[in-house]
Every structure is written in structure tokens, then in C-alpha cells.
Amino acid sequence: MATMQSRNLARMMLFPSVVLLLAWMIVPLCMTLYFSFLDYNLLTPGNEEFIGFLNYEFFLTDPAFFASFFNTLLLVGGVLLITICGGIGLAILLDQAIWGRNYVRIMVLAPFFVMPTVSALVWKNMLMNPVNGLFAHFAIWIGVEPVDFFAQIPLLSIIIIVSWQWLPFAALILLTSIQSLDREQLEAADLDGAGPFSKFIYIVMPHLSRAITAVILIETIFLLSIFAEILVTTSGGPGYASTNLTYLIYTQSLLQFDVGGGSAGGIVAVIIANIVAIFLMRLIGKNLED
Amino acid sequence: MGSITLKQVTKTFGDVNVIKPIDLQIHDGEFIVFVGPSGCGKSTLLRMIAGLEDTTSGNIDIDGKDATNTPPAKRGLAMVFQSYALYPHMSVRNNIAFPLKRAKVPPAEIEAKIASAAKILNLGDYLDRKPGQLSGGQRQRVAIGRAIVRQPSAFLFDEPLSNLDASLRVNMRLEISELHKTLDTTMIYVTHDQVEAMTMADRIAVFNAGVIEQVGTPLELYQTPVNRFVAGFIGSPKMNFIEVEPVDGNPTSCVGVRPEHLKVTQDKGLWTGKVGVIEHLGSETFLHIHVDGVGPLTLKADGDCPLKYGDNVNLTAPQNKIMHFDAAGKTLPPTPFSGN
Ligand SMILES: Nc1ncnc2c1ncn2[C@@H]1O[C@H](COP(=O)(O)OP(=O)(O)O)[C@@H](O)[C@H]1O
Ligand SMILES: [Mg+2]
Numbered sequence: 001m002a003t004m005q006s007r008n009l010a011r012m013m014l015f016p017s018v019v020l021l022l023a024w025m026i027v028p029l030c031m032t033l034y035f036s037f038l039d040y041n042l043l044t045p046g047n048e049e050f051i052g053f054l055n056y057e058f059f060l061t062d063p064a065f066f067a068s069f070f071n072t073l074l075l076v077g078g079v080l081l082i083t084i085c086g087g088i089g090l091a092i093l094l095d096q097a098i099w100g101r102n103y104v105r106i107m108v109l110a111p112f113f114v115m116p117t118v119s120a121l122v123w124k125n126m127l128m129n130p131v132n133g134l135f136a137h138f139a140i141w142i143g144v145e146p147v148d149f150f151a152q153i154p155l156l157s158i159i160i161i162v163s164w165q166w167l168p169f170a171a172l173i174l175l176t177s178i179q180s181l182d183r184e185q186l187e188a189a190d191l192d193g194a195g196p197f198s199k200f201i202y203i204v205m206p207h208l209s210r211a212i213t214a215v216i217l218i219e220t221i222f223l224l225s226i227f228a229e230i231l232v233t234t235s236g237g238p239g240y241a242s243t244n245l246t247y248l249i250y251t252q253s254l255l256q257f258d259v260g261g262g263s264a265g266g267i268v269a270v271i272i273a274n275i276v277a278i279f280l281m282r283l284i285g286k287n288l289e290d
Numbered sequence: 291m292g293s294i295t296l297k298q299v300t301k302t303f304g305d306v307n308v309i310k311p312i313d314l315q316i317h318d319g320e321f322i323v324f325v326g327p328s329g330c331g332k333s334t335l336l337r338m339i340a341g342l343e344d345t346t347s348g349n350i351d352i353d354g355k356d357a358t359n360t361p362p363a364k365r366g367l368a369m370v371f372q373s374y375a376l377y378p379h380m381s382v383r384n385n386i387a388f389p390l391k392r393a394k395v396p397p398a399e400i401e402a403k404i405a406s407a408a409k410i411l412n413l414g415d416y417l418d419r420k421p422g423q424l425s426g427g428q429r430q431r432v433a434i435g436r437a438i439v440r441q442p443s444a445f446l447f448d449e450p451l452s453n454l455d456a457s458l459r460v461n462m463r464l465e466i467s468e469l470h471k472t473l474d475t476t477m478i479y480v481t482h483d484q485v486e487a488m489t490m491a492d493r494i495a496v497f498n499a500g501v502i503e504q505v506g507t508p509l510e511l512y513q514t515p516v517n518r519f520v521a522g523f524i525g526s527p528k529m530n531f532i533e534v535e536p537v538d539g540n541p542t543s544c545v546g547v548r549p550e551h552l553k554v555t556q557d558k559g560l561w562t563g564k565v566g567v568i569e570h571l572g573s574e575t576f577l578h579i580h581v582d583g584v585g586p587l588t589l590k591a592d593g594d595c596p597l598k599y600g601d602n603v604n605l606t607a608p609q610n611k612i613m614h615f616d617a618a619g620k621t622l623p624p625t626p627f628s629g630n
Contacts (some may be wrong), residue, residue, distance in 0.1 A: 184375035187342050192389035192436070193363035202388070206379040 029270070036263035043257045055264035059252070067240040068248040069272070071155055075162070075244055076223040076276075080216055082163040087170030087215065088208065094171065095178045105175075112168040116228040123161045124150070124233045154234045154242035161229050166222075170215045177211035178204065213287040217280060224273050245269045291353045292443035292476030293318040294339060299348035301334055308334050310500045311348065316444075316478065321470050324480045325487040325523070326497030332480045335497075336446050339478065340369050353443060363392075368437035369446040372453065374429045376421040376436075383417045386435045393440075407435040410472070427458045434469070444476035451486065463490060484524055488512070496520050518619035521546050527576060529613075530587045532561075542614040545627055549576065549590040551611035554597070559604035560629045563587065565597050579603060 039051045059065055094105055111119065127134050128149040136146035149157040181204065189199050227246045230236055236243035236251065243251070249269060253262020294316040301309035308331045316322050324332040337343040339350060341362035350358045357365050368389075376385050383404055390400045408414045411431045421429055430450060437445055447466070451459045467490050470477050481487055487494045488508045496503045496511065496519070504516045508524075515521035521529050529546045536543045563581035575595040579587050587605065597603065614622040 182373065182375065184371045184373050185377060187362075188369070188371060188375040188436075189377075189388075190342065190362045191340060191367070191369050192440070193392040194388075198392060202380075203377060206377075209379075 032263045032266050034263075035259050036267050038260045038263075040260040040263075041256075041258050048260075051260070055260045056268070059261060059264045059268060064240045064243065064248055065268075068243045068245050071240070071242065072224065072244040072246075072272075074155060075159055075226060076220055078156075078159040079162045079166060079223050080219055082159070083166045083170040083219065084212060084215060086163070086167050087174045088212075090167065090171035091174035091178050092204075094175050105172075109168045109172060111165055112172075114165070116165065117232050119165055120161055120229040120232040123157075123164070128157060150234045150242075151238060154238065158226075158229055158233060158242055161233070162223065162226055166219055170219070173211050173215050174208060177208050181207045209287045213284045216284060220276060220280060221273075224269075224276065245272065291318060293353055294444060294476070294478075295349075295351040295354075296335075296339075297349040297351070299335070299338065299350060300346045301331070301338060301343065302346045308500055309338070309346075312502055314495060314502060314505065316476060319474050319476055321467070321477045321479065321490060321492045323487040323491035323494045324478065324497055325484055325494055326482065327523075328482055330497045331500045332482075332497050333448050336369075336448055336478060336480050340367055340446050341365050342369075366443045367446055368440050368442035368444075369448065370430075370433045370437050370450045372449045374421070374433040374453075376429060376432055378421050381418050381420060382413060382424070382432050382435075385421065385432055386413075386439055389436065389440045403439045404435075407439050410438070410469070411435050426454050427462060430454065430462060431465075434466075438469075438473065442475070444478060447477065447479040449481055450479075451481075452483075459486075466490065485526060488524065494524075496523055498523075514621070515613070516621055518544065518546065518615045518621075521613060521615075521621070527588045527590065531615075532584050532587075536617065540625060541616045542622055542625065542627075543617040544615045544619075546613040546615065547587075547607045547611065549588040551607045552587060552589040553606050554589070554591070554603045555606045557604065557606070559606035560627070561587070561605045563603060563605060565599055565601045565603060568595075568597065568599060579605065581605070 036055050037050055037052060038048045039054070040048045090108065094101065094108065098104070114122075125132070130136050130146050130148040130151075133146075133149075135149070139146040147153070185203055186199060189203050194202065225246045226244060227250065230242055230244065230247045231250075234242040236247045240248075245265070246269065249262050249265040252258055252265050296312050296314040296316075298311045298313060299309060300307065300311050312335065324335065326332055334343060338345050341357075341360060345358050348358075349356055352360075352365055352367070377388065380388065386404050386407060387400050390403060395403070404417070408417060411434060413428075413431055413435055416424060416428060421432065424432065433450070450466070451462050454462060463486060466477075466479075470490075479486075479490060491508055493505060493507055494511055495505045498519050504511060504520045506514075511520060511524045515524060518531065522531065525548055527549045529548050530552065531544055531546050533544050534542060561581045561584060563579040563584075566578040566580050566586065568578070569576040571593070573593050575591045575593060577589040577591055577595065577597060579589055581587055589605065591597070609626060610624065612624070612627045614625060614627070616622055
């Protein structure tokens with residue numbers, strides 16, 4: 001890509017796909033933006049009219065908005081915490097020379113291939129069900145009251161389910177990173193008198209920082225829009241206890257047929273996602289440089 | 291203190307016997323070089339001494355105490371790796387301080403040690419840089435710095451110069467030799483380059499396929515190699531080997547002449563041949579001479595050698611410079627040699 005000619009050629013070749021991508025993104029975004037200023041309800045079609053920021057006012061002053069905003073942050077933060085910590089642990093375990101390591105690695109990756117709805121259903125009906133669930137049986141077996149997960153700790157239950165889905169992803173990325181760590185550095189640390197703990201803190205963790213950053217950024221993008229797991233398990237309830245922004249927009253626009261209100265919510269969600277993205281890039285983006 | 295004794299040390303990976311029983315006495319303060327072709331087990335033995343590989347059988351004594359199963363950090367040895375193995379996210383200063391911090395040395399003392407190491411190795415200007423911002427030679431120095439602050443009883447070097455370019459290698463060779471004289475600490479240095487071995491070593495151990503063929507000073511190895519392998523490995527260009535038919539009463543099956551001892555003569559000489567490729571190095575000239583029935587011989591001549599490609603020449607060598615080897619490659623006492 002050194003000469004002017006090759007640079008221009010590269011730009012020309014990129015042009016169609018960039019235009020397509022932009023159109024793909026810009027058109028729906030603009031339409032959403034447009035709808036968000038309309039009084040547009042599917043139950044009363046034909047009398048859309050411009051109502052300024054009224055949709056935004058309704059959305060932002062709705063008590064459900066704040067509840068779901070914090071639920072979104074809790075959900076993202078909780079899942080990130082569990083998957084990063086668990087992922088580091090798993091990656092270190094999987095890096096050990098154990099018998100049948102390759103099979104174990106594939107098994108560990110399995111949850112990632114299961115559809116969100118399916119895994120949420122499995123968790124709901126087979127594991128967390130307060131009567132028939134495995135956890136309930138176990139609780140009765142050790143003699144304690146079974147937990148009604150989706151009634152008592154709905155958000156935490158969803159965090160657990162989503163973490164289970166994303167743990168393999170984090171573990172796999174971190175495992176590749178651990179495997180790329182120069183063994184001679186660890187040996188040098190051995191000779192320098194570093195114990196397992198020092199080696200982890202001073203050699204392994206700094207080496208992993210890049211991979212951890214990548215995992216945080218990628219997971220955040222997907223976790224901000226968690227939907228299927230909530231729909232299948234708690235439907236956002238009880239009350240708004242497990243409603244996140246995505247789910248709130250769904251209830252607003254689809255359940256109440258309010259396209260205008262839902263669009264305003266969508267734009268708010270886009271803005272929040274961007275704020276989170278900028279915040280993350282500022283905070284940890286430098287790890288991805290050089 | 292830094293004497294190391296290997297007693298019948300062996301190493302097996304799976305069912306591959308990489309180190310055959312080895313006995314070696316490394317004296318305090320000596321610069322010993324392990325030299326041998328790639329894959330002969332030099333690094334493995336060095337890593338066993340460092341404690342990075344288990345010893346399959348035999349004993350390693352350090353300063354008279356059995357250290358066969360002592361963990362690496364407790365052996366009091368420092369190692370400089372081929373890849374340098376610097377910690378990439380720490381500054382040069384922190385790299386050097388790392389072993390001291392692990393040993394809970396007080397901060398003031400750490401600072402003093404870093405300063406003195408930086409002075410010895412000329413690291414002063416880039417103490418606050420990361421290893422990624424340094425050149426190969428500078429990284430090498432940092433790796434050595436990290437080793438010397440620990441004041442180990444012996445330094446272990448595993449091919450430390452192989453990633454450097456030729457001229458830097460010559461400089462670092464001198465610097466490491468200089469460092470050895472300054473610190474007066476035992477150094478074990480692994481290389482596959484016999485020039486490094488010859489120029490740096492007090493003593494050389496020549497390795498071949500997991501055994502030590504010979505241990506001695508550079509001159510001993512050059513002048514009195516015990517077998518054909520050592521004779522061929524030490525010296526550059528390589529010694530010429532000429533197969534001969536053993537006759538009754540003389541078990542010689544091969545004679546060896548170093549290129550620098552081979553001479554062009556006007557008389558009949560021992561061999562006749564045709565000059566092939568000529569390499570002019572300025573100070574000297576390497577001639578590749580094709581001798582019928584013997585093969586190519588290398589001859590080292592003066593820089594202004596007048597011979598040309600295709601010339602016919604007669605070759606000879608002083609009788610006392612011709613080495614004799616038996617069928618197994620063992621060196622035989624000198625006997626007169628009168629050509630094939
Ligand atoms: N960890 C290992 N597992 C199996 N074989 C090994 C291992 N390390 C080295 N070897 C083998 O041992 C032999 C000697 O290796 P090494 O000591 O690295 O040679 P060198 O003299 O080039 O330093 C080689 O044949 C190598 O393949
Ligand atoms: Mg080696």
C-alpha cells in the first residue's frame with residue numbers, strides 16, 4: 001500500500017462495501033429517528049403527526065426507564081465480571097497438559113453453540129425450576145428451602161444464564177492469549193524467584209490485558225442487547241425487576257403497538273450504547289494499541 | 291563461589307535419550323563453553339543445571355551441595371535466554387529490579403544495584419523504556435543486567451548472540467568476555483558457533499549427540515583433538531579429511547589436515563589437484579582444490595595468492611601437522627604419511 005496508485009485503488013475497491021454498510025445502517029437509523037418524533041401507533045393507523053420530543057419525554061420520565069437502565073448496566077457488568085474471572089480460571093486450567101485436553105476444550109466451548117432461547121429454556125425448566133429443577137432437588141436433598149430463581153432473584157438468574165453462555169467465548173480468547181505467552185518469560189521468572197502468584201500477577205495478567213480488553217469490548221456490544229433470555233424466562237418481571245433497555249423498548253413498541261415511543265427508546269438506547277463505548281475505549285482502549 | 295559438578299547426569303524425553311551419562315567438573319570463576327551442532331543437547335543440559343528441566347538420573351552439585359532437586363530460584367544461578375525473555379510490559383528498570391523485588395531487597399539497595407548494573411552495561415539512557423523500544427543489542431544488555439544484579443554464583447547463557455547481526459555479535463562477544471573478567475564469576479555459555487567458543491572460553495566442552503566428546507582449553511582442542519568429530523568441529527574452515535586404505539600394521543583409515551597447514555609446492559608433494567572456487571577475504575584466501583580420488587580440499591593461503599581457477603597444483607603438509615584417525619574416528623599417534 002505504498003504508492004498513491006495502490007492507495008487509490010484500495011479506496012475504490014472498498015467504496016461499494018462501505019456504501020452498502022453505511023446504507024444498511026443509516027437508513028434504519030434515520031427512519032427510527034423520524035418515527036421517534038411522530039405520534040405513530042399501529043392501533044390508530046393513518047393519523048401520524050409530528051409531536052416533537054414528546055415521545056422522548058414519555059420514555060425518559062417513565063419510572064421503568066431508570067429501572068431498566070440500571071438493570072442493563074448490572075446485567076452487562078455482572079456478566080462481564082463472571083465471564084472474565086471465570087474465563088481466566090478456565091483458560092489457565094485448559095492450558096495445563098491434562099489427558100484428553102483437546103476433547104475438554106471442545107466440550108467447554110459447547111454452550112456457545114446453543115441458541116440463547118434454548119439454553120434459557122433449559123435453565124428455566126431443568127435447572128432453576130423451583131419444583132422440578134435440579135437445583136431445587138439438590139436444595140431439598142441438603143435440606144434447605146429451594147430458591148424460586150425467577151421470582152426471588154430474577155436479574156441474578158438471568159446474569160447466571162447469560163454468563164454460562166459467554167464463559168466459553170471468554171475462556172477461548174483468553175486461552176489463545178495464554179498459549180501465546182513466551183514460555184521463556186515464565187522460566188526467567190522462575191529463575192528470578194517468582195512464585196506462582198507473582199508469575200500470575202506480573203507476567204500472565206499483563207500479557208492477558210489485551211485479550212481481556214477485546215473480550216470486554218465484544219461482550220459489551222452483545223450484552224447491551226440481551227433479549228431472548230429475558231423473554232423466555234421472566235418476561236422482564238416481576239414488575240420491572242429483570243427488564244433491560246432492549247426489553248423495555250420491546251414492551252413499549254410491540255406490546256403497545258407504539259412505534260413512535262419505541263423508536264424514541266431505540267434512539268436513547270443507541271445514545272447510551274455509544275456513551276458506554278466511548279467510556280470503555282477511554283478506559284481500556286489503550287490496551288489495544290501497539 | 292560457583293563450582294558445579296555433574297555426576298553421571300542423564301536426561302530422557304519420553305523414550306528419547308537426549309543426554310547420555312555426562313560427568314563434568316566446572317570450576318569456580320571459569321568461563322566454560324558448551325559447543326556442538328544443533329540438537330545435540332547443549333540447551334537441555336544447561337536447563338537441567340538451571341533447574342528448568344528435571345534430571346532423569348545422576349546428580350548435579352552446586353558449590354559442593356547436591357542441588358539435583360532444588361527449585362530454580364534456590365540454585366543461585368542466573369540465566370540469559372536466547373530470546374532474552376525480557377518482561378515486555380515492564381520498563382528496563384523494572385525488568386532489572388524484578389528479581390530483587392521478589393527477593394524483598396530494600397528499595398534503596400535496588401536503586402543502587404540498578405545504577406551499578408546500568409553503569410557496567412551502559413544502560414543509563416534507556417532505563418525507562420520498554421524492551422520493545424530497544425534494539426537487539428540493547429535487549430541483550432538488559433537481559434544480562436537482570437542477571438548480574440542478583441549476584442549469582444554462576445551465569446548461564448543459552449546462545450545469547452544468535453539473534454544479533456554479525457558485527458554486533460563480535461562486540462557483544464568482547465563485552466561478555468570483559469564482563470567475565472570484571473565479575474570473575476563462573477559462566478557457562480552454550481553456542482553452536484565454534485568461533486564464539488574458541489574466542490571466549492577458558493575451557494570448551496564439545497558435545498555430540500548427548501555426550502561430551504572432549505573437554506579442554508581452546509588450544510588443546512585445536513592441537514590435540516581426541517577424535518575426528520572434535521578435529522572437524524573446531525577450526526575454521528573445517529579440517530580436510532582424506533580417507534586412506536588401512537594397511538597391515540597401520541590402522542590409519544583417515545588423515546586430517548587443517549586448511550592453514552596445507553601448502554602449495556613446486557615439488558611432487560602429497561596430492562595433485564585442480565584449483566576450483568577461490569574466496570578472497572583480503573587478509574587471506576580460501577582455495578577449494580579438487581584432488582582426484584580424494585575429493586575437494588580447502589587450503590588457506592595468503593591474501594595475495596596468485597593462483598587462478600583451473601590451475602594445476604601440487605599440495606603438501608608438514609608431517610607433524612597431519613592427524614591420523616582409526617576406523618572408529620579415534621585419534622592415533624602420529625606416523626609418517628606418504629600419500630595415498
Ligand atoms: N521438551 C522436549 N521434549 C522432547 N524433546 C525435546 C525437548 N527439548 C528438547 N528435546 C530434544 O532434545 C534434543 C536436544 O535439544 P537441545 O538441548 O535443545 O539441543 P541444542 O544442542 O541445539 O541446544 C533435540 O533432539 C530436541 O528435539
Ligand atoms: Mg539450543
